[in-house]
Amino acid sequence: MEVAFIRRYDRTKPKKNEDLVNERIRFKEVLVIDSTGEQLGTMSSRDAQQKAYDAELDLVCVAPKAKPPVCRIMDYGKYRFEQQKKAREMRKNSKQVSVKETQLSPTIDVHDKNVKLKRTLKWLEAGDKVKIAVRFRGRQMAHIDIGQKILDDFVAECEEFCTIEKPAKMEGRTLTAVLAPKKSK
Structure with missing residues (x-):
C-alpha cells in the first residue's frame, strides 16, 4: 500500500507577492539546491519536483530572475513561518514618527x-x-x-x-x- 505525500498549502493561482512552489514553478530548467544546501545541478522542473516529493518536502523557487532560476528543496510551511517572523521583528523594531x-x-x-x-x-x-x-x-x-x-x-x-x-x-x-x-x- 503506497502512501501519497500530502502538501499543506493551497495550490490555487498565486497572488502577486506569493512564492513559486511545486506545481506553480513553470520554468523548463532550474538550478536545484537540496535541503542541506548542496547543489544538485541544473535539471528540468518536473525532475526537481519529483526529488522534492521523494524527500517529502516542497520545491520553492528562491531566485526566479536568475539564469537559470534557483529552486530549493525545503519545508515550505517552516520557510513561510520564518519569513513572517522576520517581518514581525522588522515591524517591531521600526519606530513610527508621529x-x-x-x-x-x-x-x-x-x-x-x-x-x-x-x-x-x-x-x-x-x-x-x-x-x-x-x-x-x-x-x-x-x-x-x-x-x-x-x-x-x-x-x-x-x-x-x-x-x-x-x-x-x-x-x-x-x-x-x-x-x-x-x-x-
Whole structure:
C-alpha cells in the first residue's frame, strides 16, 4: 500500500507577492539546491519536483530572475513561518514618527507661548515631528503679518532642537510650518 505525500498549502493561482512552489514553478530548467544546501545541478522542473516529493518536502523557487532560476528543496510551511517572523521583528523594531500639533493665535500672550514652546521642545526631544499652526479668525485675516511674526519667533526659539521640514505657508485661514527633530550623531 503506497502512501501519497500530502502538501499543506493551497495550490490555487498565486497572488502577486506569493512564492513559486511545486506545481506553480513553470520554468523548463532550474538550478536545484537540496535541503542541506548542496547543489544538485541544473535539471528540468518536473525532475526537481519529483526529488522534492521523494524527500517529502516542497520545491520553492528562491531566485526566479536568475539564469537559470534557483529552486530549493525545503519545508515550505517552516520557510513561510520564518519569513513572517522576520517581518514581525522588522515591524517591531521600526519606530513610527508621529506628527504632533501646536496651535497658536495672533493674539497669544508671552506666558501661553512659553508653555506651548516647552511642550513642543519636549515632543521634538522625544523624536516626534511638530506642526505649528497659527489660526486666524474673522478680522485677524487682515493682519497675517502679525501671525507670521509670531510663527517666525516661535520657530527661531525651537531652532537649536529642530530643522524646518516645511517652511511657513498659508493654507486657508491657517499659517502652518512643520518642524522635524535634529538627527543625533
